[in-house]
Amino acid sequence: MNRISWRSLIMLWAMGAALLALASCAGAMPKPASRAAPVADATLPTLAPITLAAGEKLRVVATTNIIGDVVRQIGGDAIDLAQLLPAGTDPHSYQARPDDLRQLNRANVIFINGLHLEEAMQPVLANLDGNAPVIAVNIGVPIRELGDAATGHAGVDPHTWMDARNVKRWVENIAAVLSALDPAHAELFVANAAAYQTQLDELHQELVAAAAAIPVQQRNLVTDHDNLGYLADAYGFTVTGAVIPSLSTLAAPSAQELAALQQQVEQENVKAIFVGTTVNPNVANQIASDTGAVVAPIYTGSLSDASGPAATYIDMMRYDMTQIVAALQQ
Numbered sequence: 001m002n003r004i005s006w007r008s009l010i011m012l013w014a015m016g017a018a019l020l021a022l023a024s025c026a027g028a029m030p031k032p033a034s035r036a037a038p039v040a041d042a043t044l045p046t047l048a049p050i051t052l053a054a055g056e057k058l059r060v061v062a063t064t065n066i067i068g069d070v071v072r073q074i075g076g077d078a079i080d081l082a083q084l085l086p087a088g089t090d091p092h093s094y095q096a097r098p099d100d101l102r103q104l105n106r107a108n109v110i111f112i113n114g115l116h117l118e119e120a121m122q123p124v125l126a127n128l129d130g131n132a133p134v135i136a137v138n139i140g141v142p143i144r145e146l147g148d149a150a151t152g153h154a155g156v157d158p159h160t161w162m163d164a165r166n167v168k169r170w171v172e173n174i175a176a177v178l179s180a181l182d183p184a185h186a187e188l189f190v191a192n193a194a195a196y197q198t199q200l201d202e203l204h205q206e207l208v209a210a211a212a213a214i215p216v217q218q219r220n221l222v223t224d225h226d227n228l229g230y231l232a233d234a235y236g237f238t239v240t241g242a243v244i245p246s247l248s249t250l251a252a253p254s255a256q257e258l259a260a261l262q263q264q265v266e267q268e269n270v271k272a273i274f275v276g277t278t279v280n281p282n283v284a285n286q287i288a289s290d291t292g293a294v295v296a297p298i299y300t301g302s303l304s305d306a307s308g309p310a311a312t313y314i315d316m317m318r319y320d321m322t323q324i325v326a327a328l329q330q
């Protein structure tokens, strides 16, 4: 790397550090402990039916648009669904807006990802005026845990949806909750859930087959933050580096970490850095232009808008795998 690009990289780092909460992270990518025990809160609460007037629909709120899409597949027209995060927003940093508060306070039930994904929204979720149950769709999902507290990387990985099998568990949870709250539509919810589960099974097999096109020794992923761990575990990849070596976008990389990543990209001849559409790509672009790697956009924290290539969860996963396979094959 020449001196000029170093300077621009450090400047970009300083800008990022000024904007983001500083986290002290030293060292290379943490090694995940394993797909360990399910989440601590492993059972759904018992919910009593809501009394609905004739023609009145169950009022359901979903935080992320990925959860919103899955809830919509199950609830269809039988529910009144509001999803809070618009397309393209980062779920880690999103803060509730006044209209979100109105939706949250009138809801009969609120579906969240949990696992600290909605960390910037947590104060609002913890202090709602309404009394809707707040249900983490990940109840019962095997969670990827990072155990290295010394480096500040400890924590649970919230990006569970990057393994299609985990979303099957979301579907079970969502169908059970909607059926308990609105038993008159339970048969519909269960039928919709079963049909969607079949699509998720097909999606999973399709992703396995697509990944198999890449030789195992080439299935290395460098990402924007540590968001592809579940995808890597499920589809046989290894995450070897990240611009922000953290489970959250709210952390910032140190200059040393960026220098180490740049060196790694050069030495290991990394072909692509996979950057989520909700993340500022400046640092990744800089590393790419200095090293000859490409920045490959993928959707991880948010769907695209309706006209984009990732308008639904299933489209998102297909699109991402296509991007990954294409970038690693070049």
Ligand SMILES: [Zn+2]
Pocket: 092, 159, 225, 227, 247, 248, 249, 301
């Ligand atoms: Zn993330």
